[in-house]
Amino acid sequence: MSTLDKIPVMLYGFGFIGRMLARALLKLKQYDIVGVIDINPKIVGHDIGDILGTGKTGVIVSNNPEKVIRNSKPRVILHATTSFLNQVFPQIKTAIEHGANIISSCETLAYPWYRYPELAKELDKLAKKHEVTVLSAGVNPGFIFDTLPLIISGSCLFVKRIKVIRKINALKRRLSFQRKIGLGIPAYMFDKLLNEGKITGHVGYAESAMIIAKTLGFKLSKIVEKQEPIIFNNKVIGIKGYAAGYSGKRKRIYLEFIASANLKDQDIVVLECENYKIRWVSGGTPGDQATISVMLSFIPTILKSESGLKTVADFIPFRTPVYS
Amino acid sequence: MSTLDKIPVMLYGFGFIGRMLARALLKLKQYDIVGVIDINPKIVGHDIGDILGTGKTGVIVSNNPEKVIRNSKPRVILHATTSFLNQVFPQIKTAIEHGANIISSCETLAYPWYRYPELAKELDKLAKKHEVTVLSAGVNPGFIFDTLPLIISGSCLFVKRIKVIRKINALKRRLSFQRKIGLGIPAYMFDKLLNEGKITGHVGYAESAMIIAKTLGFKLSKIVEKQEPIIFNNKVIGIKGYAAGYSGKRKRIYLEFIASANLKDQDIVVLECENYKIRWVSGGTPGDQATISVMLSFIPTILKSESGLKTVADFIPFRTPVYS
Structure with missing residues (x-):
């Protein structure tokens, strides 16, 4: 060429x-x-x-x-x-x-x-x-929380609910990622730094939920996003957050991300269809490479x-x- | 409307x-x-x-x-x-x-x-x-053996090899499917009926391999397809077949399908990338519904x-x- x-x-x-x-x-x-x-x-x-x-x-x-x-x-x-x-x-x-x-x-x-x-x-x-x-x-948004479950929805007749959980070992990730989730800071500082935007945690929960909702035609009445620290010995050793998308009282989309010290890498995608459930589990998807x-x-x-x-x-x- | x-x-x-x-x-x-x-x-x-x-x-x-x-x-x-x-x-x-x-x-x-x-x-x-x-x-061709691994390839930098294994419990499938794979016939009849086209087993191994190869730009030199009976007490209790796509001596694509009595439903998709491996496993995908x-x-x-x-x-x- x-x-x-x-x-x-x-x-x-x-x-x-x-x-x-x-x-x-x-x-x-x-x-x-x-x-x-x-x-x-x-x-x-x-x-x-x-x-x-x-x-x-x-x-x-x-x-x-x-x-x-x-x-x-x-x-x-x-x-x-x-x-x-x-x-x-x-x-x-x-x-x-x-x-x-x-x-x-x-x-x-x-x-x-x-x-x-x-x-x-x-x-x-x-x-x-x-x-x-x-x-x-x-990788997220753009893959694990949205593209992949939407592709799997192709095999799932009449999707009722989608749940995705992504777990990663935060210690294996690069320093800037560890900083972003507040790894190692005193527990009492977490909320303050998160509110000030000095740590961000994972960004894009609601974006993935909206991509799913729009594609499947779910009419969401609200999306709740939340992130909290995982604490050990008064220090932040990880973060756990989620987005939940509701149609009225029914939770139709749930996307959870956990990055913590020594957690085993894993992605879980669960689709509840009309008469059956489809569940795919990975042994981890390297975030930056993906x-x-x-x-x-x-x-x-x-x-x-x-x-x-x-x-x-x-x-x-x-x-x-x-x-x- | x-x-x-x-x-x-x-x-x-x-x-x-x-x-x-x-x-x-x-x-x-x-x-x-x-x-x-x-x-x-x-x-x-x-x-x-x-x-x-x-x-x-x-x-x-x-x-x-x-x-x-x-x-x-x-x-x-x-x-x-x-x-x-x-x-x-x-x-x-x-x-x-x-x-x-x-x-x-x-x-x-x-x-x-x-x-x-x-x-x-x-x-x-x-x-x-x-x-x-x-x-x-x-479901196959069209999903488990091709679409899904190709989507997962999006998260896999420099794909070297793709392997997909689909296992299903043949007893849970409809009668016409059981007939198609020769369930219950005497073992000695299997090859004859398969050659005569009276039973077909799974059809479409090579088609999925070609869809993958074309999309990823794998230049395949040959595709080997094979199906054989799974036998118990001289009767056919299932079928196991595969397609293997080679570039020279390197096996780049391997797609295996096993339908057998009382096998646990499962799909396994493995992608070998340059520096890591991605492995997704499902608890089964209902074939007809999918x-x-x-x-x-x-x-x-x-x-x-x-x-x-x-x-x-x-x-x-x-x-x-x-x-x-």
Whole structure:
């Protein structure tokens, strides 16, 4: 394959996920990394190969997104900066206005109509105007809590209820993840730091619930989200949180995430159908690897998608009929 | 929803699967059964409600497909007659020529380029000419052996190998299934009846393997398919079969199906990725219910699909990059 046939890809954000994406992309003949954006002064101006330890690539980290996008003309931007759409909105907007398709790991962009309806509307309008596709996906939201149960719903006649539980051993995860869930802080500080947004825990419970509800036609009257610390010897050793989606008093969707020290990795997906129950259990799905795999896997799909702001549900072939 | 808004659906084949589809459709407001075809003289001329025991529906089983399709103008035909494309080809052709989209449970139609390349080419040409979509899907091929592992491949960076094992308790399945696998016949008769096509066992191993290979970009050099009886006291108490897809000497895809007396229902999907392994296990997927669920779930998707002969892989959003 000549360089001309390669799909030009830009990385927006060169933290842990961005670097994993770069490592994978460098192994693939079909993609060309044409630009990398980050604001970290320690890496701006450096060749990404030096940062990754793979040898010079000629791609230099820049903190000037407009310039890089204009000059390198990426067809796809893999975006991995932060979890909150209000913070990343200007980044996504710049990318769209320069005609790039976007796959982002931003959790609240997975179903942005829930927390940021105005921004969602604007993004959709912009994406259509500039004829690009914007999608957020990763391990969660984007896979374990939504895509996978929705696919399994294809085998489940008349879905009544969906429950997903994801358990991970927090000690095996990278430091920034451990910080995000407050691992090791004194127990009394947890609520304060969570309320102040200094720790976030898992972000995107309700987004996954909304993706499921919209696809299955569940009319939810409310979604309850909650996160609490798991405590041992007055220290936070993990986090447990959930979203529960209700139709009236009936709990129809329950999504639980537990990350704790020395917990065994496991994902559990349970669908209650009309006359039977389907239960799938995994021995664990590595979070970061799955996130970059999902992001990379969606590239061909968004390149041929109609334009606009999409969710993973737009690409799931099953529309299981449900009793309303 | 007024009758005018309902999607007109025809059932081609009113055996076990056709009747299950009808029962589900009668519960759904969005679909209208406008015709039912079968050649069984015991049911031709009867109201399907009388056959199902649900009370009169006004829909009468007919053995004249052309007439029923012409008069009732279905947008979708759910086709469930037999497993072999050369036998059902005229049925599908008639449906296409009358402008109906088709979702079939015919196993060899799931990836018809494998066993019937000429018929596949002709169907694709016909479907495009008449602007309809033709798809085969069910529990297998169409779900456990292909769709689900391909979805899971979205979370698996650089898939190296895929293994799926499906185990079912044959005693819990309907009689026609038990006959299909030779349950209860003397052991010495198995090979003869299988070779003569009097028992078929599971049909569609290679089709699932091809769907996986095509989607992941595995270049298979050969596919080996085999089925053998499980014997107890000189009688056949089950069947075990597999497809193995090789790239040179490397086995990249292995799909095994075991149906046997008193076996515990279970599905196992294992993906070997570059640096980790993902393993999902279910407590069983009811075959017939899953088949009709998958067929029904695909209706909205094929109605908006571009025309032509499709496979489930055309609707799977993940194109996981693999080393070639």
